[in-house]
Amino acid sequence: MKLLVTGGAGYVGSVCAARLLEAGHQVVVLDDLSTGHADAVPEGCRLVTGDVAERAGEVLAEGFDGVLHFAAKSLVAESMRDPARYWHGNVLTSVRLLDAMREHGVTRIVFSSTAAVYGQPESVPITEEAPTRPTNPYGATKLAIDHAITSYATAYGLAATSLRYFNVAGAHDGLGERHTVETHLIPIVLEAARGLREQVHIAGDDWPTPDGTCVRDYIHVRDLAEAHVLALEKSLPGNHRIYNLGNGTGFSVRQVIDACRDVTGRRIPAEVAERRLGDPATLVASSERAQQELGWYPQRREIEEIVRDAWEFVRDDRG
Numbered sequence: 001m002k003l004l005v006t007g008g009a010g011y012v013g014s015v016c017a018a019r020l021l022e023a024g025h026q027v028v029v030l031d032d033l034s035t036g037h038a039d040a041v042p043e044g045c046r047l048v049t050g051d052v053a054e055r056a057g058e059v060l061a062e063g064f065d066g067v068l069h070f071a072a073k074s075l076v077a078e079s080m081r082d083p084a085r086y087w088h089g090n091v092l093t094s095v096r097l098l099d100a101m102r103e104h105g106v107t108r109i110v111f112s113s114t115a116a117v118y119g120q121p122e123s124v125p126i127t128e129e130a131p132t133r134p135t136n137p138y139g140a141t142k143l144a145i146d147h148a149i150t151s152y153a154t155a156y157g158l159a160a161t162s163l164r165y166f167n168v169a170g171a172h173d174g175l176g177e178r179h180t181v182e183t184h185l186i187p188i189v190l191e192a193a194r195g196l197r198e199q200v201h202i203a204g205d206d207w208p209t210p211d212g213t214c215v216r217d218y219i220h221v222r223d224l225a226e227a228h229v230l231a232l233e234k235s236l237p238g239n240h241r242i243y244n245l246g247n248g249t250g251f252s253v254r255q256v257i258d259a260c261r262d263v264t265g266r267r268i269p270a271e272v273a274e275r276r277l278g279d280p281a282t283l284v285a286s287s288e289r290a291q292q293e294l295g296w297y298p299q300r301r302e303i304e305e306i307v308r309d310a311w312e313f314v315r316d317d318r319g
């Protein structure tokens with residue numbers, strides 16, 4: 001298939017673009033490089049530099065079989081300070097993309113949604129039936145896009161899948177996390193291992209979890225890329241399917257720090273700080289639906305393996 005990957009110069013998009021090439025697809029990346037890197041676009045993909053909202057129509061006019069839509073703003077704190085940036089950058093941009101797809105007869109889409117659409121879960125593991133009550137504008141904008149996709153699929157026959165990722169981590173084949181503003185735990189802990197941060201702050205150790213620190217579900221980026229290939233192949237016209245993607249196993253902040261110490265062999269100072277307001281104690285996905293309907297099973301489930309791949313990527317100072 002000829003595929004457009006929006007945000008393919010970013011972390012998840014670049015790994016997925018590489019996996020799509022491996023699977024034999026032809027890939028064009030559309031990315032404005034606002035948080036991505038031109039050198040992350042895998043060899044063999046054509047890069048068009050520009051904003052999805054402005055250039056999707058002109059690019060899709062070439063003729064495409066599908067779109068994988070990763071391009072987004074995705075910083076929770078920034079979305080609370082400056083929600084307009086998120087409603088414009090995420091929702092308006094995505095609606096423009098959907099309209100361009102309609103105009104040019106592109107019928108498949110796989111969308112990067114997020115666990116943030118669920119907010120504070122009533123129970124874990126979190127299934128796709130859980131109430132969607134996002135607690136920040138980032139999650140709210142992703143949920144709004146999910147709703148837009150549902151109605152476009154129903155009315156215009158789009159074959160659509162939203163993948164709600166939990167915490168993406170690890171690296172693949174020289175492609176990994178290089179966020180200028182890093183908010184993800186594993187790269188932060190690895191920055192401390194490299195001496196780029198004095199210490200790691202643990203946001204509370206009195207949560208109702210086995211060791212008192214928050215528990216999160218880390219999915220290896222390579223496993224995530226596999227899910228995109230399956231979602232694309234199994235999508236059906238007129239249907240919008242939604243899948244939660246996680247490891248199924250949660251790891252606590254302390255377990256992640258310990259894994260980083262083991263893998264790097266370095267001293268990583270850590271200090272307990274205040275709880276962060278609105279943090280759920282445990283966020284773990286049920287990926288049963290993805291397993292049953294897509295035949296997707298995460299292969300890289302051990303935290304040590306996820307950390308080892310992330311460490312190999314940053315150790316050579318690529319970060």
Ligand SMILES: NC(=O)c1ccc[n+]([C@@H]2O[C@H](COP(=O)([O-])OP(=O)(O)OC[C@H]3O[C@@H](n4cnc5c(N)ncnc54)[C@H](O)[C@@H]3O)[C@@H](O)[C@H]2O)c1
Pocket residue numbers: 006007008009010011012013030031032033034035036037050051052053069070071072073074089093112113114115164165166167168169179184
């Ligand atoms: N990384 C995670 O743990 C995680 C978890 C859940 C969901 N997601 C979602 O996955 C997607 C990718 O996340 P990531 O971590 O790779 O982020 P990233 O910032 O590395 O990648 C996003 C890419 O999109 C590009 N971009 C942003 N707005 C654009 C626009 N209007 N036009 C063109 N390009 C644009 C950026 O330059 C960047 O290359 C996002 O949609 C994010 O919400 C990520």
